[in-house]
């Protein structure tokens with residue numbers, strides 16, 4: 343696994359380089375779309391042939407944020423994220439507005455499919471329509487709680503081509519992550535014990551992004567070669583170290599991945 347000194351957007355260039363090497367124009371899925379900013383960027387950089395964008399755009403989908411009646415003191419209340427979502431998270435109108443932004447943005451594009459639903463019923467619809475292994479790239483960024491990320495990974499692996507790649511957002515253990523009750527890093531660790539995937543690259547940033555691909559697949563080699571061809575600095579570590587990763591913030595406020 344390579345711990346890379348770059349933001350997620352540079353990793354998109356690396357993924358694009360890997361697809362170019364493999365001679366494939368990717369079909370992609372994004373789980374968790376919000377206004378569609380990231381989907382737009384991914385489609386541009388990867389030059390996708392088709393994109394399926396899945397988001398519940400529903401206040402109800404965030405109800406699982408914490409399972410406890412009394413919010414533990416290390417988890418921020420949902421009101422702390424109102425600025426990002428553009429309104430109250432208990433008000434469905436906030437999500438209807440965001441959905442409308444995304445819908446209008448991709449309106450009339452035959453290469454973009456929007457599914458407004460929870461990721462699990464969406465999985466069944468995508469599988470019925472496109473079949474297993476139909477997608478080359480899946481960006482996982484919907485519900486960030488442990489059970490939900492694990493469930494998304496276990497279902498959506500079936501839609502990924504043998505030489506496909508998945509990317510997880512907010513895959514870290516950090517103060518900021520704890521405040522948001524993130525379970526992404528723990529879920530991907532569990533997933534890789536159940537499925538034959540390996541971590542390929544982790545950004546050395548807070549709210550890290552992680553690339554995973556099937557062990558021994560051509561994609562692993564293509565991503566390694568694409569990274570080698572860039573000027574991105576990285577440190578290569580044993581994949582088993584992923585579980586120990588945490589973010590250390592320097593007194594100057596710089597966030598870096600540490601395994602110590």
Ligand SMILES: C[S@@+](CC[C@H](N)C(=O)[O-])C[C@H]1O[C@@H](n2cnc3c(N)ncnc32)[C@H](O)[C@@H]1O
Pocket residue numbers: 372373374375376377378379380381396397398399400403404459460461462483484485486490
């Ligand atoms: C962090 S935002 C996605 C941001 C986007 N990927 C980006 O990088 O700009 C997470 C999104 O996941 C959606 N979401 C949360 N839980 C979900 C679920 N169970 N099914 C579908 N969407 C969900 C939320 O509505 C929200 O828009």
